[in-house]
Amino acid sequence: MAHPQLRDSGTQQFLKDGAAVLENVTWHELKVNATGHFDIMAEKKLLRSHERVVFQFPLYWYAAPAVLKQWVDEVLAVSDKRWLQEKELGLVVSVGQPLKEYRLGGREAIPLSELLSPFKALAQRLKMQLMPLFIVEQFSYQSEKQRQKLLIDYQQLLELPRDFSFKQRQDWFEDKLKKMIAVSNIKNKKELELVLNTFTARREQLNDLKDDLSFTKKENEFD
Amino acid sequence: MAHPQLRDSGTQQFLKDGAAVLENVTWHELKVNATGHFDIMAEKKLLRSHERVVFQFPLYWYAAPAVLKQWVDEVLAVSDKRWLQEKELGLVVSVGQPLKEYRLGGREAIPLSELLSPFKALAQRLKMQLMPLFIVEQFSYQSEKQRQKLLIDYQQLLELPRDFSFKQRQDWFEDKLKKMIAVSNIKNKKELELVLNTFTARREQLNDLKDDLSFTKKENEFD
Structure with missing residues (x-):
């Protein structure tokens, strides 16, 4: 961060509050020490002990804030370019302007994927798996x-594995709801149970619908 | 820088040595003060007093070094987005790898123009005139x-105006040579005079050739 x-x-x-309730997730704020540099050994140790690295930042003058670039310059500068191989690299980027400005004809005209291409090159060089860009658009205007x-x-x-399926997302959500119910007070418990029941019912309907669809599709294959 | x-x-x-002999050029190294920040007033004053601003840096992890990003974040962060309007922005970027790696199918695969697109967005936002990217390719291997x-x-x-013509470049070179001759010792003077004479003679030949070409072109217009 x-x-x-x-x-x-x-x-x-x-x-941060959203990440705090998850297990196996470390929220790490990038801060230089008194000499204006990073504790390179500590940063490297942290990197090695995680499978997925997420760079999270607001877009500042069309790029990451200087402190992240300093971290990259100082911490990643090792002769062994394979030490992060196979790890995943995520980008969580918040923007103050509407996303539609970052496209052809928009006020900024340059897509975020192009502005953030240095991270694509970095992942490529380190043989890391780049995850799809996660954009937080105009948070202060969100309902x-x-x-x-x-x-x-x-x-x-x-939390979820890379390229997670729709089913994995559903399982995850059901699991989260059940955990919330377990620790809720009576009033919230009732409400959450209602949400869970509705969710499960809809999920079953959706699965029935999917079965129907795939059945119809198969039938049509003989047309 | x-x-x-x-x-x-x-x-x-x-x-730096090349810039030092020029008049009206300020070589300014970006350095933070003891508190780890820039003297924003001094930086702004310097910016206002120049017509052309050139960001000069080695490509570090596919972007400008952190100190330039910090300068951008701290110094350009003013509410008035028009204070640099009409000034020119140049980029002098040195790369350690062959330029041909930064293209489709090359080892880096992403063009420098794409990696440096945050500066395009920055120039656009500040309504500055972006000059063509100046690349210093593998200096240590150059003859x-x-x-x-x-x-x-x-x-x-x-030194030269933006979009300078071939003629302007020739005039500039002749002028530089004459100045060098004026301050040279006898031995160098002789050599430089020879270069100047050759240059001037070739230039005249070239102009004759151009006249011929444009004459031929005009004649052909009646074909």
């Missing part, structure tokens, strides 16, 4: 419902 | 002759 004014960032505090969706998507990005 | 180890950089010392050519191209980038 790299942010020049982390305390003032509603987006990052929100995501409560949009934020709940964002939180779930974000938690899934941190 | 942004470089984490400037003293060790042969490329930058070479370019003496290649370096002389690099030096002249670099000096022209710093």
Whole structure:
């Protein structure tokens, strides 16, 4: 996590709370020490002990904030380019402008994927698996419902295997709900149980529908 | 100029010497003060007093070194986005790998223009005129002759108006040679005068040739 004014960032505090409830996830804020540099040994140790590395930052002048670039320059500068091989690299980038401005004819005209291409090159060089870009768009304008969706998507990005299936996402959500029910008070428990029942019922309907579809598809193959 | 180890950089010392002989050019090394930040007032004053701003740096992990990003984050962060309007922005980027690796199918596969697109977005946002990217390719492998050519191209980038014509480049070169002759010792003077005479003679031949060409072209227009 790299942010020049982390305390003032509603987006990052929100995501931090979302990450805090997950197991096996380390929220690590990039900070230089008194000499203005990173503790390279500590950073490397942390990197080695995790399977997935997520760079999380607000877009600042069309790139990552300087502190993340400094981290890259100092920590990744080793002769062995394979030490991070096979690990996954995620990017969680928050933007203050509407995403539609970052496309042909938009005010910024340059897609985020192009602006962030140095990370593509970096993943390529280190033979890391680059995950799909995760964008947090104009958080301060989001409704409560949009934020709940964002939180779930974000938690899934941190926890689920790469290229997770729809079924994995459903399992994950059901599991989360059950855990929340287990620790809730009576009133919340009732509400959450209702959500869970609705979710499970819909999920079964959806599966029935899918079976029907695949059956219809198979029949059509003989047309 | 942004470089984490400037003293060790042969490329930058070479370019620095090339810039030093020019008038109206300020070589400014980006350095943070004791608190780890830039003197924002001083940096802004310097910016305002120049017509052309050239970001000069080695490509570090596919982007500018962190200190330049910090400079951008701290110094350009003003509410008035038009204060640099109409100024020119140049990029002098040195790369350690052959340029041909930065293209489709090359080892890096991503073009420098794409990796450096945050500067395109920055120029666009500030309404600055972005100059053509100036690349210093594998300086340490360059021959003496290649370096002389690099030096002249670099000096022209710093001194000549934007979109300079071939004629402007020739005038500039003749002017430079004459100045060198004026301050040379007898032996060098003779050699340089020979270069100047050859250059002037060839230039006249070239102009004759151009006249012939344009005459032929005009005649053909009536075909």
